[in-house]
Amino acid sequence: MKRNTSSIMGSTTELRRELREIFFPYAGARGFAADLRLQPRSAIFRRSVGSRVQMFEVQWEKYGA
DSSP, rough: OOOOOOTTSSHHHHHHIIIIIHHHHHHHTOOOOOETTTTTTTEEEEEEEEEEEEEEEEEEEOOOO
């Protein structure tokens, strides 16, 4: 019997899993390195382009919307 895990997981667990499995590799393929030191609140992605550093951050709301 398969258990309904949505009732025992947090509301963002499935979205976080999808980001790790799909979006993180997508960003990595474009030269971005993930900095996960601030997990689970945020993930920062950086890459060097010439003499500049490009970055973006994925943030989670603490209390939800």
